[in-house]
Amino acid sequence: MEGVLAVDDASRDAVSADLGNLSSEKPGAVLRPGSARDVAEMIAFCREQGIPVSGRGRAHTTFGQGLSRGLVVENRCLNRIHSLGPDSAEVDAGVLWRDLAEAAYDRSPRLTPPVLTGYTGLTVGGTLSVGGVGGIVGGLRTGLQVDHVRELEVVTGTGNIERCSPTRKSDLFEAVLGGLGQCGIITRATIDLVPARERARTYVLGYTDGDTFFRDLRAVIDRDGVDHVYAEFVAPGSTPTFTLLATAFYDSPAPPDDREILNGLGASPDIQDRGYMDHVLSIDDLIDPLCATEGWDRLVKPWFDTWLPGSKLEDFFADVHPTLTPRDIGPYGAGLIYPQRRSHATRPLPRVPEPHGSEWMFVVDVNTVSETPDPEPGFADSMLARNRRLMSLTRERHGGVLYPIGSVEMTESEWRDHYGDAWDGFRAAKERYDPDHVLTPGPGVFGAPGIAGEV
Ligand SMILES: Cc1cc2nc3c(=O)[nH]c(=O)nc-3n(C[C@H](O)[C@H](O)[C@H](O)COP(=O)(O)OP(=O)(O)OC[C@H]3O[C@@H](n4cnc5c(N)ncnc54)[C@H](O)[C@@H]3O)c2cc1C
Known part of the structure; x- marks a missing residue:
């Protein structure tokens, strides 16, 4: 073995939770691999012994997707x-x-x-x-x-x-x-x-009126010269309710034409101009200080994340947004909308929604974060119940498809529906490449989480 197999309590405790702080599973051992060969040898051993194995990156999924009571492979090594x-x-x-x-x-x-x-x-x-x-x-x-x-x-x-x-x-x-x-x-x-371009100019526009926001969002995603768009939202009643962030990348001395980019938009922008890497790291610059000052990584995060067909975005917000209260997002959480052009998404997985007549699709996140590491009793349960409710509503009424990074409980049959016409191929690959179902029990795609024995 080129790496280390740790079985001490501290090593096992350190990988027994994820960013969500909703579930925990203490593994029997932690592999800090030195090579792919180490991973291969340990998986072969675990297969023989019927021990479940999960890979772990930063564990920034929020519902035990990468936890295991068998072996955890710390890929960061x-x-x-x-x-x-x-x-x-x-x-x-x-x-x-x-x-x-x-x-x-x-x-x-x-x-x-x-x-x-x-x-x-x-x-x-x-x-x-x-x-x-x-x-x-x-x-x-x-x-x-x-x-x-x-x-x-x-x-x-x-x-x-x-x-x-x-x-x-x-x-x-x-x-x-x-x-x-x-x-x-x-x-x-x-x-x-x-x-890569040298610089990034971001136009930040705030809205209280949803109709104007959605009209402008649809305008900027199709606009020449705009390279990236995302939006934030909060619960109704706060101002601005929606914030649109559209970015143009450029090399100096040829900045984007502000008038062309902003033409016809219904809000006046705050313009942020910075180096390309400052733009790339701008969310890290928000999150990392929160971890240092607020213990953000220890807060409870029952996140809801769904794909929506492009034509259903406004309907989804009409149904769901009025039901959200400030607690549904929290001072350290975020409501987010990310546009994605469908024709460039070419792989069978991850699953995305049917087109419903649109070239666009959107990821919508209600990324709830508790105010303290030990929120009031019932907080996690009520948010998990909300997530299940939102997921069935969006699936049935808006053609939504789970983006499985958050905290939505799924049964085996819901997973089968989730994969739809890709299910047979996915299951065949599972039987070929992981016939004893050793890998990644957390999401419960092919059976209940936490199957099989212990180290
Ligand atoms: C602040 C924040 C911002 C985010 N922004 C975005 C965003 O803009 N777009 C977006 O798409 N997502 C975003 N995410 C979600 C993120 O992409 C997922 O949570 C991602 O899985 C996290 O990567 P990780 O390294 O922490 O993976 P982990 O959470 O460690 O792993 C995720 C899953 O993959 C498995 N896994 C890990 N490594 C491997 C491997 N090498 N081989 C096979 N399986 C493996 C794990 O067992 C687990 O099931 C964001 C998350 C956070 C916390």
Whole structure:
């Protein structure tokens, strides 16, 4: 073994919860791998013994998706950037997107991953296992992060190390990208890089009137010169209720044409102009201080996250927004809307909604955060009940599809419905690559969480 297998209490306690602080599971052992071979050997051993195994990135999912009472593989230990070429990078799965973005930007000419999540202190393996929506870069003219992967190295549930791509073992490639760790642990990925601009100009517009906000949101996502858009919302009654953030990337001395970008919009903007990497790290600059001053990572986070077809966004808000109270988001939480162009999302997983006549789809997050680490009794249960209610409403009435990063309880049959016509292929890949169902029991996709024995 090149790495370490830890069985002491402190190591096991340290990985027994995730960012949600809603569930806990103390593993029997923690693998800090030194190589993919270490992961392969331990998975083969666990398979023989019937011990469940979960990969762990930053554990920033919020409902036990990466917890296990068997073995937890700390992928952060595999954290080397192996190569940075002119249009791609080969990296270990435990590399943080922040570190890849910084290394790519330091090159000459400057490069960037085409899609970056809002918070960039997440692992490559962790976001590729859920999808990776462009929270701060990408979405309007790109796919998800999973759409910009060329090749993967994966350790399967049989303990084999495989290389896969769209042309080599494509069934494994497709089952692992957005596959919630069900068929393999990603150990390396080759990821697209594209030229990076020098600066980012963000137009921040506030709204109390929903109609004007949605009209402007739809206008800017289709506007030439706008490279990234997202929006924030709070419960009704606070001002502004909606905030639209549209960003144009540029090289000096050729700034974007403000008048063209703002033409016809119904709010006056606050304009923020900063370097490209300051833009990329702008959400990290909000979250990281909250962890230091408010213990943000220890607060309770019953997050609700759904995909919506483009044509259903306003209907969803008409139904759901009036039901939200300030407690549904909390002073340290966020309501978020991310647009994604459908034609660039090409992989069978993660699941996204039917088109319902629109080229656009949106991720909507009600990212509830408690005010203290020990909120009033019943807080978590009532928010989890809200999430189930919201999920069935949005599924039935708005064609919504779960984005499985948050805290929505799902039964096995709900998972089957979630995967729809991809279910048979996904299950076949599970039987081929993890026939004993050793991997990632947390979400309960192929059975109840926490199956099988202990170390
Ligand atoms: C502040 C914040 C902002 C966010 N912004 C965005 C955003 O803009 N867009 C977006 O799409 N998401 C966003 N997310 C959600 C985020 O993408 C997911 O929670 C992601 O899974 C977190 O990565 P992680 O490294 O913490 O993964 P983990 O939570 O550690 O793992 C996620 C799941 O994948 C499995 N897994 C982990 N590593 C591997 C691996 N190498 N191989 C196979 N399976 C593995 C785990 O077992 C678990 O089931 C955000 C989350 C936070 C906390």
